[in-house]
Amino acid sequence: MAKNAGGVVFERVTKRYGEVTAVDDVSFRVAPSELVTLLGPSGCGKTTTLRMVAGLEPVSSGRIVLGDNDVTRRAANERDVSMVFQSYALFPHMTVLENVCYGPLSTRADKPKARELAHAKLSMLGLTGLEHRLPSELSGGQQQRVAVARSLVLEPAVLLFDEPLSNLDAKLRRRVRQEIRELQQSLSLTVIYVTHDQEEALAVSDHIIVMEGGRIAQQGTPNELYESPATRFLADFIGDANLIDGDLVADSGRAIFCAGGVSAPVRADGLGSGPATLALRPHRLRIVDADEATLSGVCKRAAYLGSRIEYVVTTAWGDLLVFDGEGRTMRPRDEPISLKFDAQAAVVLRR
Amino acid sequence: MNSTALAPAVLAPPLRDRPNMVAASIALAASLIVPWAADGGASALARALAGHWTLWPLMGAVLAALLSASSGRDGATAIASAFGVAWTFGAGFVEGVTGPAFGIGAAIVLTALTVCFARALARQGYFGGDTTVATLVVIIAALLTIFIFFPVGRALLSAVQDAQGRFALSLVTARLFTADIWGVGCLGAGTRCGVAINSALLAIIVGMVSALLGLALALLVQRGGRRYSGVLKLMSLLPIVTPTFVIALAIVVLFGRTGLITGWLDHWIGIPRSRWIYGLPGVALAQLLSFSPIAFMILYGALTAVSPTLEEAAQTLRASRARVFRTVTWPLLRPALANAFLLGFVESLADFANPIVLSGNFEVLSIKTFFAIAGAQHDPGRAAVLASVLLAFTLAAFWLQQRWLGRLSYVTVSGKGDSGIPARLPRGLWLTCFFTALIWISFTFICYAVILVGGFVKDIGRGDMTVSFSHFAAGFGVEWGSRGLFFGGSAWDSFFTTILVAAISAPLTALIGLLAAYVITRHRFAGRRTFEFLTMVSFAIPGTVIGVSYIVAFNVPPLELTGGMAILVLCFVFRNMPVGVRAGVAALAQIDKTLDEASATLRASTLRTLRQIILPLLRPAILVTLVFSFTHAMTAVSAVIFLATAKYNLATVYIVGRVEAGEYPLAIAYSSVLILFMAVVLLLVQKAVGEARLGRRTTNLLVTGH
Numbered sequence A: 001m002a003k004n005a006g007g008v009v010f011e012r013v014t015k016r017y018g019e020v021t022a023v024d025d026v027s028f029r030v031a032p033s034e035l036v037t038l039l040g041p042s043g044c045g046k047t048t049t050l051r052m053v054a055g056l057e058p059v060s061s062g063r064i065v066l067g068d069n070d071v072t073r074r075a076a077n078e079r080d081v082s083m084v085f086q087s088y089a090l091f092p093h094m095t096v097l098e099n100v101c102y103g104p105l106s107t108r109a110d111k112p113k114a115r116e117l118a119h120a121k122l123s124m125l126g127l128t129g130l131e132h133r134l135p136s137e138l139s140g141g142q143q144q145r146v147a148v149a150r151s152l153v154l155e156p157a158v159l160l161f162d163e164p165l166s167n168l169d170a171k172l173r174r175r176v177r178q179e180i181r182e183l184q185q186s187l188s189l190t191v192i193y194v195t196h197d198q199e200e201a202l203a204v205s206d207h208i209i210v211m212e213g214g215r216i217a218q219q220g221t222p223n224e225l226y227e228s229p230a231t232r233f234l235a236d237f238i239g240d241a242n243l244i245d246g247d248l249v250a251d252s253g254r255a256i257f258c259a260g261g262v263s264a265p266v267r268a269d270g271l272g273s274g275p276a277t278l279a280l281r282p283h284r285l286r287i288v289d290a291d292e293a294t295l296s297g298v299c300k301r302a303a304y305l306g307s308r309i310e311y312v313v314t315t316a317w318g319d320l321l322v323f324d325g326e327g328r329t330m331r332p333r334d335e336p337i338s339l340k341f342d343a344q345a346a347v348v349l350r351r
Numbered sequence B: 001m002n003s004t005a006l007a008p009a010v011l012a013p014p015l016r017d018r019p020n021m022v023a024a025s026i027a028l029a030a031s032l033i034v035p036w037a038a039d040g041g042a043s044a045l046a047r048a049l050a051g052h053w054t055l056w057p058l059m060g061a062v063l064a065a066l067l068s069a070s071s072g073r074d075g076a077t078a079i080a081s082a083f084g085v086a087w088t089f090g091a092g093f094v095e096g097v098t099g100p101a102f103g104i105g106a107a108i109v110l111t112a113l114t115v116c117f118a119r120a121l122a123r124q125g126y127f128g129g130d131t132t133v134a135t136l137v138v139i140i141a142a143l144l145t146i147f148i149f150f151p152v153g154r155a156l157l158s159a160v161q162d163a164q165g166r167f168a169l170s171l172v173t174a175r176l177f178t179a180d181i182w183g184v185g186c187l188g189a190g191t192r193c194g195v196a197i198n199s200a201l202l203a204i205i206v207g208m209v210s211a212l213l214g215l216a217l218a219l220l221v222q223r224g225g226r227r228y229s230g231v232l233k234l235m236s237l238l239p240i241v242t243p244t245f246v247i248a249l250a251i252v253v254l255f256g257r258t259g260l261i262t263g264w265l266d267h268w269i270g271i272p273r274s275r276w277i278y279g280l281p282g283v284a285l286a287q288l289l290s291f292s293p294i295a296f297m298i299l300y301g302a303l304t305a306v307s308p309t310l311e312e313a314a315q316t317l318r319a320s321r322a323r324v325f326r327t328v329t330w331p332l333l334r335p336a337l338a339n340a341f342l343l344g345f346v347e348s349l350a351d352f353a354n355p356i357v358l359s360g361n362f363e364v365l366s367i368k369t370f371f372a373i374a375g376a377q378h379d380p381g382r383a384a385v386l387a388s389v390l391l392a393f394t395l396a397a398f399w400l401q402q403r404w405l406g407r408l409s410y411v412t413v414s415g416k417g418d419s420g421i422p423a424r425l426p427r428g429l430w431l432t433c434f435f436t437a438l439i440w441i442s443f444t445f446i447c448y449a450v451i452l453v454g455g456f457v458k459d460i461g462r463g464d465m466t467v468s469f470s471h472f473a474a475g476f477g478v479e480w481g482s483r484g485l486f487f488g489g490s491a492w493d494s495f496f497t498t499i500l501v502a503a504i505s506a507p508l509t510a511l512i513g514l515l516a517a518y519v520i521t522r523h524r525f526a527g528r529r530t531f532e533f534l535t536m537v538s539f540a541i542p543g544t545v546i547g548v549s550y551i552v553a554f555n556v557p558p559l560e561l562t563g564g565m566a567i568l569v570l571c572f573v574f575r576n577m578p579v580g581v582r583a584g585v586a587a588l589a590q591i592d593k594t595l596d597e598a599s600a601t602l603r604a605s606t607l608r609t610l611r612q613i614i615l616p617l618l619r620p621a622i623l624v625t626l627v628f629s630f631t632h633a634m635t636a637v638s639a640v641i642f643l644a645t646a647k648y649n650l651a652t653v654y655i656v657g658r659v660e661a662g663e664y665p666l667a668i669a670y671s672s673v674l675i676l677f678m679a680v681v682l683l684l685v686q687k688a689v690g691e692a693r694l695g696r697r698t699t700n701l702l703v704t705g706h
């Protein structure tokens, strides 16, 4: 399979629909055998980006390179790319086998060869025995596997997924996303994956590109994005975060964040003194004894979720969301709570 | 897995366009060996060598197209082939009667060059770079130009030409602004009105009354529940299988001077026999019976689309039944009513069959146009003026419809909002609807009964009800002759021609219409809106206008088609095509566009997508179009009455001829055969396809002027 694996280069691509700029001067690279996720809120241009890679939308300007070929002006059927559609887009009048054979037959493979390829992919996805069913006779999960098999059968250089889990129920999602990831890793596929669900993105990706309003907000590994978000939007969008506005006082490698009359040491990341925002993950805030506390407040609301207890604590820094993974019993309302966090765990953002 | 891997696909677009080389080669081959002209004989090359010099530039263009296609110079290919086509038509029209009529050779060469042109353009980046789309668009646009816009334009032009073909603008004013077109004497002065005023008056009356009748029945059927669903089925089927003049015939039989009802009235009540039915009352009555089912279908659709929850909401807000109807239901129906009115208006204007039977001294545009060209006067200029007035009226209505109503008018019968119980009608309204519908349906029923019985009695038109099979024997007699079965009846020829023409034109209509719908809905290209407009505007051209246009435009070289069967087929194909377009657009809206896209990302070409994905999924629409254009080809009169000849006669034209000759029984017998034949065809198709999706879908899609 590695023979086909080529990267993708997306270079300064812009897409306009009349007045609307759906994708605005976006550049990124996808290395071979890598799974890259386009993540962002609805309407930020993820689907449009993906469709431009597939050749389903012409670009307004910019360049798209697959492997060694500039494919910017090529039609969809002249690109070595396959796509798994959000709706799966299985041909309703064809059986599973016919659906999966469709690609090879389009490329003029003969029938026995196409069958052989199709059967190989169907058994890889655990669909053996369903060959002669119509798509309408399959469950949602099975339909999705057929869509994946159909795209894989051409062994494309790049495989595209547009929100592949959105039509599955919540339980199934976690399993399917693992399967997709395993498939991608075992076949060394180059994949671009679109989702608006940050947890899904963190779970499957080698690399995440976060988009906002048609532009790239930040890109990096899941870890980088989670631990070092570059902006308020990103800190809030990926995972939960408490955002506190205040001032940073930094000198000679030490940094102190002050807000509401309370100061705490933080990781400076080379930022100078000045107004800043502190992003604190709720589970990085620990409930401690009063004498260790950086910050203290009172319990405003509590919710018991089994794996953790979620508190809203009113403090000098405002109402903070706190996840307590240790505690077994909920604290009552209005009880004082003392909080502490590691300097390394808090991200300071320039305001 | 590597053992089964596909060979790496060659995905880059090829430098040279192989199909175009094939097309250009076909053009060349055809110009070398296929007879160029309609009357056979020599090929283009042979003619050129024999001194027909205007063919040399064409030969040059064909050669140039082939050479540049083979060397991958698409720009040059496009220019050469466009020049070839333009030159050939240009030279053909300049030569006119002195030149040959295009035949099979010309058709092949010109088509192949057009394909070359389209593909080469696409490869230059037009039409989104899609050669299939380009070919479809260019070919369909060319066909529409040749078979709709050229003839209509040509006919309109003859309005400004004198008898010798010279331009005389002053003639227009003389021909156009006369009292027998625009006179308004009937509105008080006691003299006669002009034809335009007559037609407009009739059309307004028919439009309004048919909308109201349709509304009454729609309310009854939609709010009356399952009880009336038989009515629905019947009303959706009848207009499809009934040649329009059938109603007119029945009315003559009932109300004519010697009619059945006239006779009873004379005998029992002493109302003297008269010819009152010939004129506005008769035509209006016949048209109402013919066209109200269309209004009914539109309003039924609209009424079904009104969500019962809206009415329920109003009811829970303490509105009375009358108030619910007045404040919720009625306003929601208004666009559909306007649409029903406009369609009734246009149908009435374009109608030919009812007036020719019933109009008497009450002259209308379609009939007057026909006699201007077919009658003793033979004045194409005058016919053209009348046709353009008619066209102006229908285009105005079409424009209003598009402008005001837009897509509102095509409310489909969808499953949405089916929950909840529709509000009951106010009592007075319900009674009104009930009795209106009762009278109307009984009357329709009587009309059909007259037709069914009429063929089996001696002379129903004069009240002679002795059972007799002589009319069927005369029309449909079959004997054992020396060479087997001999179809001796006088109607057989036209019957077989009709079936043949209908059977040839139906698949062509479906093909062109659905392909046009496909490119309109599925592809974005410069000029798409214009293309869409062109395909739909032929909707608004009355059959009479098309008939006149074909006669005027296609009886001289280079396009000399009159007198043959081809022109009948072409006429049906291009008149019914909009039905295919609409059915296709509606059906394609149901087919998710990602299916096309999935196909494309699986390396399928547009052509493969079309063949493997779109066409199979369009099967219901294909069927609807096939059935519609088949039945419509069997029932239409207005355009083909100009084009049918003694050799290639059509059933409807034959029947109208019998009516004009006063042979009502034969006409009636023949009509009943036609109706039964089509009913059987429809039932068979329905059986084959499953439930009754046919009638309901098609009646919203209609073509003006039977």
Ligand SMILES: Nc1ncnc2c1ncn2[C@@H]1O[C@H](COP(=O)(O)OP(=O)(O)O)[C@@H](O)[C@H]1O
Pocket: A017, A020, A021, A022, A040, A041, A042, A043, A044, A045, A046, A047, A048, A049
């Ligand atoms: N065909 C189109 N015509 C006009 N605007 C479009 C079209 N497709 C997408 N857009 C606009 O482009 C933006 C990005 O859309 P999309 O890529 O579908 O977002 P996402 O997939 O991230 O939710 C949206 O604002 C949308 O309204």
Ligand SMILES: [Mg+2]
Pocket: A046, A047, A048
């Ligand atoms: Mg999307």
